[in-house]
Amino acid sequence: MPLRLDTYRLLGRSGLRVSPLALGTATFGTEWGWGAERDEARKLFDLYVERGGNFIDTAVTYTNGSSERLLGEFARDNRESLVLATKYTTLRRPGDPNSGGPHRKSLFASVEASLRQLNTDYIDLLYLHVWDSTTPVEEILRGMDDLVRQGKVLYVAISNGPAWQVARMQATADLRGWSPLVALQIEYNLIERTGERELIPMAREMGLGVVPWSPLAGGALTGKYSRDDLTAPDGAFGDGTRRSLNLAQGALTERNFAIVDVVREVAAELGRTPAQVGLAWTLQNPGVTAPVIGARTPAQLEDNLGALEVDFTASQLARLDGASAVELGFPQDLLTRETTRQPTRGDLRIEARR
Numbered sequence: 001m002p003l004r005l006d007t008y009r010l011l012g013r014s015g016l017r018v019s020p021l022a023l024g025t026a027t028f029g030t031e032w033g034w035g036a037e038r039d040e041a042r043k044l045f046d047l048y049v050e051r052g053g054n055f056i057d058t059a060v061t062y063t064n065g066s067s068e069r070l071l072g073e074f075a076r077d078n079r080e081s082l083v084l085a086t087k088y089t090t091l092r093r094p095g096d097p098n099s100g101g102p103h104r105k106s107l108f109a110s111v112e113a114s115l116r117q118l119n120t121d122y123i124d125l126l127y128l129h130v131w132d133s134t135t136p137v138e139e140i141l142r143g144m145d146d147l148v149r150q151g152k153v154l155y156v157a158i159s160n161g162p163a164w165q166v167a168r169m170q171a172t173a174d175l176r177g178w179s180p181l182v183a184l185q186i187e188y189n190l191i192e193r194t195g196e197r198e199l200i201p202m203a204r205e206m207g208l209g210v211v212p213w214s215p216l217a218g219g220a221l222t223g224k225y226s227r228d229d230l231t232a233p234d235g236a237f238g239d240g241t242r243r244s245l246n247l248a249q250g251a252l253t254e255r256n257f258a259i260v261d262v263v264r265e266v267a268a269e270l271g272r273t274p275a276q277v278g279l280a281w282t283l284q285n286p287g288v289t290a291p292v293i294g295a296r297t298p299a300q301l302e303d304n305l306g307a308l309e310v311d312f313t314a315s316q317l318a319r320l321d322g323a324s325a326v327e328l329g330f331p332q333d334l335l336t337r338e339t340t341r342q343p344t345r346g347d348l349r350i351e352a353r354r
């Protein structure tokens with residue numbers, strides 16, 4: 001059954017209803033060199049909301065604050081209907097050791113900055129943006145819970161942290177009666193699947209909805225790059241475009257082009273675009289609640305929203321999986337090997353029915 005932006009899903013173990021594709025706003029503003037000007041960003045916002053989209057993703061430092069400011073301006077008329085998600089930890093001032101990071105002082109300062117930039121008096125979903133190993137988990141969770149009790153934040157979540165720390169945080173929150181983490185935002189796409197080793201199974205077990213970022217690997221999965229891009233002309237790195245960023249971040253490699261070849265083949269069979277196939281693949285993972293789509297133009301956004309209608313055959317899914325699979329490593333490979341395989345919950349249900 002095709003999905004729509006208003007086929008809302010529950011986010012993790014919360015009662016919060018969110019669209020199956022979130023709108024990423026790192027492209028709102030041109031300060032990072034590859035975004036959209038105000039009027040174009042407004043069109044992206046309007047298109048998404050008109051189709052029933054309610055889940056919008058930003059961060060306190062995206063495009064040096066322009067993303068939150070533009071979002072606050074665009075959301076003014078329907079603030080109550082939107083789920084605005086932002087993130088803290090990256091608001092750093094040179095020379096100030098207490099700016100940035102997950103600790104309590106940074107948390108409270110960042111939330112105040114986001115509230116001002118978003119021109120709102122509450123944040124629906126607050127993520128810890130980037131984990132570091134300096135702050136005790138109790139300090140983070142208690143700070144987040146205080147903000148929830150103050151009404152400045154409604155739900156809390158985490159992005160970019162080790163699975164074992166997130167699991168430990170969730171167990172601590174449960175035992176202390178603090179606000180649980182309801183979402184896990186991670187890089188997850190056909191090129192970056194290592195989240196399947198620990199992060200995604202952990203999230204399913206612990207009640208966090210997975211919200212993949214860069215679901216198109218920065219655009220690599222749209223098929224718009226070719227092997228010629230591997231030999232970048234002098235000066236291409238650091239020229240500020242998304243292409244140079246993708247090259248610098250290793251999204252354009254021979255392995256990745258081989259994956260994109262299969263994405264293209266499947267797209268041609270379905271009469272869809274590679275971008276739609278890439279996004280739809282991420283969306284079909286049962287642990288995933290809503291990929292955060294990135295678009296710079298309304299045409300790209302329109303294209304990406306078409307992913308909601310894609311339905312794969314089993315053989316297409318197997319080919320996409322085969323081209324992109326990563327080794328799960330120990331202990332998962334031992335636990336799934338025929339000789340050492342242990343019963344899964346699915347097996348036990350079958351036995352119980354017999």
Ligand SMILES: NC(=O)c1ccc[n+]([C@@H]2O[C@H](COP(=O)([O-])OP(=O)(O)OC[C@H]3O[C@@H](n4cnc5c(N)ncnc54)[C@H](OP(=O)(O)O)[C@@H]3O)[C@@H](O)[C@H]2O)c1
Nearest residue numbers: 024025026213214215216217218219242275292294300303
């Ligand atoms: N939690 C985190 O640490 C984290 C990290 C990164 C991102 N995020 C969130 O995730 C969102 C999405 O990330 P992302 O921008 O990396 O996503 P992405 O979908 O992997 O890449 C988006 C880029 O691909 C290109 N593109 C998108 N759709 C296209 C289409 N249909 N056809 C051709 N090109 C297309 C555009 O770049 P060009 O047109 O410029 O080539 C666009 O800026 C961000 O806005 C942000 O909200 C979170």
